[in-house]
Amino acid sequence: MSSYEHLSSAERERIAILRASGHSRSAIAKELGRSPSTIDRELRRNALPSGGYSPRQADGAYLERRQRDAMLERDERLRQFVTDRLAEGWSSEQIAGWLKGGNEAKLRSLATETTYAFIYRTSQKAAELWRYLLRRRKIRRPMKARPSRDTIKGRRSIHDRPAGIEDRGEAGHWEADLVICKRARPVLVLHERKTRVTLATRLTGKTAAEAIAAMTAVFQRITPGLRSSVTFNNDTAFARHGLLTDIFGIST
Numbered sequence: 001m002s003s004y005e006h007l008s009s010a011e012r013e014r015i016a017i018l019r020a021s022g023h024s025r026s027a028i029a030k031e032l033g034r035s036p037s038t039i040d041r042e043l044r045r046n047a048l049p050s051g052g053y054s055p056r057q058a059d060g061a062y063l064e065r066r067q068r069d070a071m072l073e074r075d076e077r078l079r080q081f082v083t084d085r086l087a088e089g090w091s092s093e094q095i096a097g098w099l100k101g102g103n104e105a106k107l108r109s110l111a112t113e114t115t116y117a118f119i120y121r122t123s124q125k126a127a128e129l130w131r132y133l134l135r136r137r138k139i140r141r142p143m144k145a146r147p148s149r150d151t152i153k154g155r156r157s158i159h160d161r162p163a164g165i166e167d168r169g170e171a172g173h174w175e176a177d178l179v180i181c182k183r184a185r186p187v188l189v190l191h192e193r194k195t196r197v198t199l200a201t202r203l204t205g206k207t208a209a210e211a212i213a214a215m216t217a218v219f220q221r222i223t224p225g226l227r228s229s230v231t232f233n234n235d236t237a238f239a240r241h242g243l244l245t246d247i248f249g250i251s252t
Helices: 009-020 025-032 036-045 055-066 076-087 092-100 112-119 122-127 208-219 242-248
Strands: 173-179 187-192 198-202 229-231
Touching: 009 025, 009 036, 009 055, 009 208, 025 036, 055 208, 076 092, 076 112, 092 112, 187 208, 198 208, 208 242
Parallel strands: 173 229
Antiparallel strands: 173 187, 187 198
């Protein structure tokens, strides 16, 4: 029997989108290849006070529940060994290699990054273990930022937009924008070009998953004949625009 695997961030984003599209919990479970009880537990455990669901908040809640002391803080003998070797001039790489080679039968192996993370942990500041490193930096330089997962694929120039949309001669063509507020949550604004109808809804955060979930919920309530196209700016919050085409056949 295979062991249970916790939901990933990508799965939580998919849950938010499918839920906003009106899918039942059993339908979401089938789409993700998960059991209905897993989806039910996720939506109950990580529900917002309003009753809604935000993948970003759910990820944060999960990490908070999983928060625990680092390996070197739990294992006193391993911590003492690492500290003594650092004091002797060993590098983090040498310590990890020695332990991985099975040279300390009663001690578990650890990764190089585990030692560095331990040295710079807030709880270890008083020990000033950084003094034992080859490059004696009191503050660790941040790791190179990873590129955003929300890159915009399938972009099309606004110059390719048909004339019927440009001259406002047809209804059903929308423009989307995100209003970023200083002391409040972001606001998604949808504006219909011909009728000038404007709809707005607040988002929990500025992620592509939350933006597409909100748009899906809005367009689901609009007559199919009045949802022909949507034009966006280059904000990565609109990176999942292609799902509107997949779900409603809307041109983006």
